[in-house]
Amino acid sequence: MVNPTEIIPGVLFYSYLSAMRKDKVAFLEHTTLVLQVSGRFTMETASEKISMEKGQMLLIHRNQLGELTKTPLDGEEYQTIVICLKEDLLRKIALDEQIEIGNKYDGPPNILIPKNDFLHAFFQSVIPYVHHPNEQITNAMGILKVKEAVYLLINMMPELKNFLFDFSEPYKMDLEKFMHSNFHFNIPVEKFARLTGRSLAGFKRDFQKIFGMAPRHWLQEKRLTEARRLIEKRNKKPSAIYLDLGFESLAHFSYSFKKKFGKAPTEWILEPGSSLI
Known part of the structure; x- marks a missing residue:
């Protein structure tokens, strides 16, 4: 993501805009979970275009290039909450939980996550950090929030294990x-x-x-x-x-x-x- 407010260093980000913004260059290095609080988020890569609006969640696979368009709707400001699922933290979770790392993930690179009460409650628990960004947050808290998000995702959609715990290098492509x-x-x-x-x-x-x-x-x-x-x-x-x-x-x-x-x-x-x- 480009230039959001950093709430928990390297982990939790918040984007707030009152006018449309287009970020042409977005190198999405890490696997990322995005909650659309309000407005419309659109991401266009070389192979697809995907959008979401208020209340929707998107899981983005690592190592992608994309154009991001952030658009306020219906008189409301644009707001998103972004959880960055970095490889080192995902590896730690895989070791802690003895999750077997399978073959390289070859499914869709971006997945709209169905509505879920547990994930919705998780993001509600994140909002206080957004509203009080100057409070001192420890690195341990950031790790706990990432773990919680990952556990909820794989509990709801077990097939996401291959998506989240794919640590292979990109294949040599054309x-x-x-x-x-x-x-x-x-x-x-x-x-x-x-x-x-x-x-x-x-x-x-x-x-x-x-x-x-x-x-x-x-x-x-x-x-x-x-x-x-x-x-x-x-x-x-x-x-x-x-x-x-x-x-x-x-x-x-x-x-x-x-x-x-x-x-x-x-x-x-x-x-x-x-x-x-």
């Missing part, structure tokens, strides 16, 4: 397909490597073989080419696309675009019926 689907996410090359199941050195080596250039160079070229297509073919404004294509600022995007194509992106917008050919 690098070319993955990069064409995810080039617009502005994350470090190291994270691209991890998500494709490679070491950084292996990622760079495979990338050079497939694309004939270094990852950073290819990403820049791919993003600029896509920007030109969107401006030329779909009449998109530069200010509306630069963030979605992984550029950190409009100034950087405009400079890079002009350097590659000889004109600023605002000069590239065509009048109806005109052509660059």
Whole structure:
């Protein structure tokens, strides 16, 4: 999740917004449980789009890239409570409870959790921490809240054991397909490597073989080419696309675009019926 308020360090987060916000780059490194208190939460990855509204819960598998849209509804502010289920804590639970770690999980990466009185009561118990964020909370309390959430989940849905206790590394996946689907996410090359199941050195080596250039160079070229297509073919404004294509600022995007194509992106917008050919 991006920039929520941290209630219990590294474990419990709270997001509160009065206007819509879109976070283009979200590297969801840890397995995460989200309760939607109010408003609508939408997550879009390369393979799916999933939404939830007030009272719904979503379990998100680790190691994903996604675009998050947070939208207030019906005059209410947007509010979510997020529990981060980090691998070290899940491993400790698996050892404490003698839970056998099975094969790599290959089911859906994001699961809407059915309504459940016990989970609802659990999140109600979390609200005091949200309302009193300045109170001193020990690390032990954070671990207890994670354990409670995990026990409730596997008690309600035993099949989630494979989801929660999958500690395997990502399989080495099709690098070319993955990069064409995810080039617009502005994350470090190291994270691209991890998500494709490679070491950084292996990622760079495979990338050079497939694309004939270094990852950073290819990403820049791919993003600029896509920007030109969107401006030329779909009449998109530069200010509306630069963030979605992984550029950190409009100034950087405009400079890079002009350097590659000889004109600023605002000069590239065509009048109806005109052509660059």
